[in-house]
Amino acid sequence: MVNLSELGEFGLIKRFSQQFLEDLPGDYTGIGDDCAVIPLNDKEVWLVTTDMLIEDSHFIKNKISAFDLGKKSLMVNLSDIAAMGGTPASAFLSIGIPAGSEIEWIDNFFKGIKSVCSEYGVFLMGGDTTRSPERVVINFVVLGRGIASEVKRRSAAIPGDIICVNDFTGDSGGGLQVLLNDLPEDNDSKYLVKRHNCPRANVKEGKWLSGWEDVHAMIDVSDGIESDIRRIMESSGVGAEINLDRVPVSEELERTAEKYKWNAREISVSGGEDYCLMFTVSEENADKLYLNYEKEFKRPLYKIGKITDSEHDLKFLLDGKVAEPTKHGFDHFR
Ligand code: ADP
Numbered sequence: 001m002v003n004l005s006e007l008g009e010f011g012l013i014k015r016f017s018q019q020f021l022e023d024l025p026g027d028y029t030g031i032g033d034d035c036a037v038i039p040l041n042d043k044e045v046w047l048v049t050t051d052m053l054i055e056d057s058h059f060i061k062n063k064i065s066a067f068d069l070g071k072k073s074l075m076v077n078l079s080d081i082a083a084m085g086g087t088p089a090s091a092f093l094s095i096g097i098p099a100g101s102e103i104e105w106i107d108n109f110f111k112g113i114k115s116v117c118s119e120y121g122v123f124l125m126g127g128d129t130t131r132s133p134e135r136v137v138i139n140f141v142v143l144g145r146g147i148a149s150e151v152k153r154r155s156a157a158i159p160g161d162i163i164c165v166n167d168f169t170g171d172s173g174g175g176l177q178v179l180l181n182d183l184p185e186d187n188d189s190k191y192l193v194k195r196h197n198c199p200r201a202n203v204k205e206g207k208w209l210s211g212w213e214d215v216h217a218m219i220d221v222s223d224g225i226e227s228d229i230r231r232i233m234e235s236s237g238v239g240a241e242i243n244l245d246r247v248p249v250s251e252e253l254e255r256t257a258e259k260y261k262w263n264a265r266e267i268s269v270s271g272g273e274d275y276c277l278m279f280t281v282s283e284e285n286a287d288k289l290y291l292n293y294e295k296e297f298k299r300p301l302y303k304i305g306k307i308t309d310s311e312h313d314l315k316f317l318l319d320g321k322v323a324e325p326t327k328h329g330f331d332h333f334r
């Protein structure tokens, strides 16, 4: 008998999803992308996403302020809308909360949510509130709108495409290590913790990128580059090569990693919760895209690899040679 821990989260989703995808009308996108896509009118679609955060599993109550937790809970959902190139519109919040929770904590949690609503023009329109025996459980559903012809799916990568990210990766993973190990506060560790507790959704960037026909597949990096490129690979039936030396790492993470003997490269590839965008773009217009992106956002895009035609095959390259992830980071094996 196989149990759930052997199957894993993705194995499980795969196991039950097929039966629900079979009868889906052709213009709908169901289970398997950052958002579901539901036709709205001739030009537009609804984008719908949901994410659940459970105390002690996704956050530790004394390691994040109630305000930041409220912000982050909504922000990670907006990030999924951003990943499809949409504009978030309405949010619904269901919470399970222990009877002994302090009202001040709850007020600050909602203040955090309100600040994100104001910043992104989103309305909290409903939800559900229940008593939870011990732990806080937070579940948002967010609706957004997108232009049907511009929505970017995980399934659209083409061999030869360049793989890009629009921010450093690994900061959040580093911040998590700082929190879990109670490391002393300095400017670098504070920066990393902030990147972990206060991610931002790249809604403007996602919308802008979705206007480019040459941008093919897009995803938000929630589980780390390695895991998330595999989702693009699987949905698109392609392979990928990631140049480890091109994955952008912040100076703060570099310095902190050196100090505590972490492998910054490993964290930048598999840390997770970065919530930046990763997308693929056709090689011929990639340079034009970079230049325009930099003009628009005053920040660069980072080319980190290439889509290949060898299905299921993910290669990491270091100094032009194939490298293999190990417990200690990445080792050359050829
Ligand atoms: P993300 O990381 O962008 O939130 P995931 O990779 O976690 O997305 O989820 C993959 C897909 O599986 C999504 O389309 C999501 O809606 C779907 N999914 C996950 N859990 C369930 C579930 N319990 N029932 C139906 N669909 C689910």
Ligand code: MG
Pocket (backbone or CB within 6 Å): 034, 079, 080, 083, 219, 220, 222
């Ligand atoms: Mg996502």
